[in-house]
Amino acid sequence: LAKTTQPISMDSYEGQEVNITCSHNNIATNDYITWYQQFPSQGPRFIIQGYKTKVTNEVASLFIPADRKSSTLSLPRVSLSDTAVYYCLVGDQSGNTPLVFGKGTRLSVIA
Amino acid sequence: GAVVSQHPSRVICKSGTSVKIECRSLDFQATTMFWYRQFPKQSLMLMATSNEGSKATYEQGVEKDKFLINHASLTLSTLTVTSAHPEDSSFYICSWGPPRQETQYFGPGTRLLVL
Numbered sequence: 001l002a003k004t005t006q007p008i009s010m011d012s013y014e015g016q017e018v019n020i021t022c023s024h025n026n027i028a029t030n031d032y033i034t035w036y037q038q039f040p041s042q043g044p045r046f047i048i049q050g051y052k053t054k055v056t057n058e059v060a061s062l063f064i065p066a067d068r069k070s071s072t073l074s075l076p077r078v079s080l081s082d083t084a085v086y087y088c089l090v091g092d093q094s095g096n097t098p099l100v101f102g103k104g105t106r107l108s109v110i111a
Numbered sequence: 112g113a114v115v116s117q118h119p120s121r122v123i124c125k126s127g128t129s130v131k132i133e134c135r136s137l138d139f140q141a142t143t144m145f146w147y148r149q150f151p152k153q154s155l156m157l158m159a160t161s162n163e164g165s166k167a168t169y170e171q172g173v174e175k176d177k178f179l180i181n182h183a184s185l186t187l188s189t190l191t192v193t194s195a196h197p198e199d200s201s202f203y204i205c206s207w208g209p210p211r212q213e214t215q216y217f218g219p220g221t222r223l224l225v226l
Contacts, residue, residue, distance in 0.1 A: 034214060043115075043204045043217035044155070087154070095208025096143045099215060101155040 004088045009106040018075040020105050022088030025069045033064060033071045036087045044087060048073070083109045113139045115207055117218035124195055125226055132190045132221045134205035140185035141207045145215070149202040161188055195225040
């Protein structure tokens, strides 16, 4: 499974847009890019997944350049409740493949 | 999204005792599931992969005789921490990988504290 590199931590004020970039230089052709969110003492929660270009859902947007060696999770107008750890994962993400978590990015949203 | 439950949500036990953690998928079935553990301020670490009806595959450094996995059905798996010691205190999280889904669904986790 491809390794990922993310910033260890980020701070943001409420109402701002937050962009978290993840590097995955060794991503394979069949790999998808998935982002999870984890609050303290809770299991990870799926946020968004993409393969290329841009994906948007009600929570976030995911931007993936043509070479797919990186991706950016965009959280619009964050609130205090978005304070969490965000994990970027790459892999075929089939139901039979375990997920390999990196260190994640600890986002702190400040009032 | 799919719902996964874990029971208990937290447990405190004495050193040397055994603790069983249940993980259920409530609204879907899946053959494959995974157990992870997470120490404070650290990321999730895969412990084992389990397929219904087969023996679990453990990651290097995880003792199969200490962490017993019983994958009883397509919706239920249990992890038993045998002869627990304080160093086993951790946050244990299960996940299921439904077929034809490109994501996994995680349980809420079980906080184990061994005194």
